Amino acid sequence: MQESREEKLNYIMGKIRPFNDFPSKGVLFRDICPLMKDHKALCATIDLFEEYVKQTYPMVDFIVGLDARGFLFGPLLAQRLGVGFVLVRKKGKLPGPTESVSYTLEYGQAEVEVQADAVEKGQRVLLIDDLIATGGSLHAACELMKKCGAEVLGCLVLIELKGLKGVERQGSTPVFSLFQY
Ligand SMILES: O=P(O)(O)OC[C@H]1O[C@H](OP(=O)(O)OP(=O)(O)O)[C@H](O)[C@@H]1O
Ligand SMILES: Nc1ncnc2[nH]cnc12
Numbered sequence: 574m575q576e577s578r579e580e581k582l583n584y585i586m587g588k589i590r591p592f593n594d595f596p597s598k599g600v601l602f603r604d605i606c607p608l609m610k611d612h613k614a615l616c617a618t619i620d621l622f623e624e625y626v627k628q629t630y631p632m633v634d635f636i637v638g639l640d641a642r643g644f645l646f647g648p649l650l651a652q653r654l655g656v657g658f659v660l661v662r663k664k665g666k667l668p669g670p671t672e673s674v675s676y677t678l679e680y681g682q683a684e685v686e687v688q689a690d691a692v693e694k695g696q697r698v699l700l701i702d703d704l705i706a707t708g709g710s711l712h713a714a715c716e717l718m719k720k721c722g723a724e725v726l727g728c729l730v731l732i733e734l735k736g737l738k739g740v741e742r743q744g745s746t747p748v749f750s751l752f753q754y
Contacts, residue, residue, distance in 0.1 A: 578624075581617035586752060588614040589732070603732050603754070605703055609645060618646065618751070622729055623653045625749055626699065630726050634696040635659045637723075639685070639714050640666070642703035646731065650701065659691045659698070661714045672720050676713035678706075685713045687721060694722030704732040705748060708739025715746055 576584075588608035595602040608614045626633060633656060638647025640662040651658040664673060664684040675684040692698060700714050705728070715725050725746055733740060733750035740748045 576617070578621065581621055582751065585614050585617050585621075585731075589752070603704060603734075605642065605645075605731065608731075615649075618731065619649045619653060621751055622646065622650050622701070626650070626654060626729070629749075630697075630699060632697055633699050633726060635692060635698045635723075637661055637687075637692075637698045637700045637714065637718060639700065639702040639710055643701050645703065647701045650729075659687065661685050661687050661700075661717060672717060674713045674717045674720065676709040678709055683710070683713075685710070685717055687717055689721070692718065692721050692723040696723050697726050698723045699726050699729060701729045703730065704734065705730045705739040705750065706734045706737045708737070708742035711739065711748070712742050715743065 585608060588611050590604040590607050592602040592604055594600065635657050636647045636651040637659045638644045648658045664686050667686055667688050670689040671686045672689050673684050673686040698718055700711060702711060705711055711728050718725050727747040727749060728743060730748065730750045731752060733753045735753050
């Protein structure tokens with residue numbers, strides 16, 4: 574029998590493991606490795622993203638994933654939707670002409686980069702990552718996509734850390750999350 578949305582959410586939630594003080598003191602790290610390891614949880618996660626995107630954004634051209642954990646879910650979702658996948662990488666990993674934007678993390682400083690020809694002007698994109706904390710990574714990636722001429726429809730994440738107000742940082746760009754902590 575087909576599982577309900579609630580059953581899928583409950584099952585997936587049981588596969589997200591909290592770790593105190595990682596990677597530095599005071600950070601409660603949400604570990605998705607058990608979810609990735611579990612076929613049923615992984616399928617259910619992509620089912621829920623797929624259902625949302627098909628209902629909300631049937632006109633999306635590309636799924637854009639953030640380095641590194643956006644690469645875990647993005648290509649699986651893109652394949653289900655029948656669209657391509659674009660990589661937003663940390664600086665220095667992509668060959669050829671690139672565009673970049675710098676940003677601040679919950680625990681550090683970084684810069685995101687995309688190949689300059691990754692998207693064409695006016696193409697509609699959805700960004701995906703495992704988690705939104707301060708929202709710096711997604712904000713930088715959205716800015717990067719806009720710099721390349723793409724139309725950012727919205728962002729998808731598995732987990733939103735509500736206390737860090739990352740969604741507010743995205744301004745009018747909608748952020749869909751499966752879990753809020
Ligand atoms: O909302 P923010 O405060 O920007 O934080 C969220 C980002 O931090 C984590 O990635 P991280 O940069 O640690 O890299 P990783 O995916 O390579 O582990 C996470 O996967 C998000 O990409
Ligand atoms: N608390 C957290 N858990 C997992 N990944 C993160 N990335 C940024 N903050 C994080």
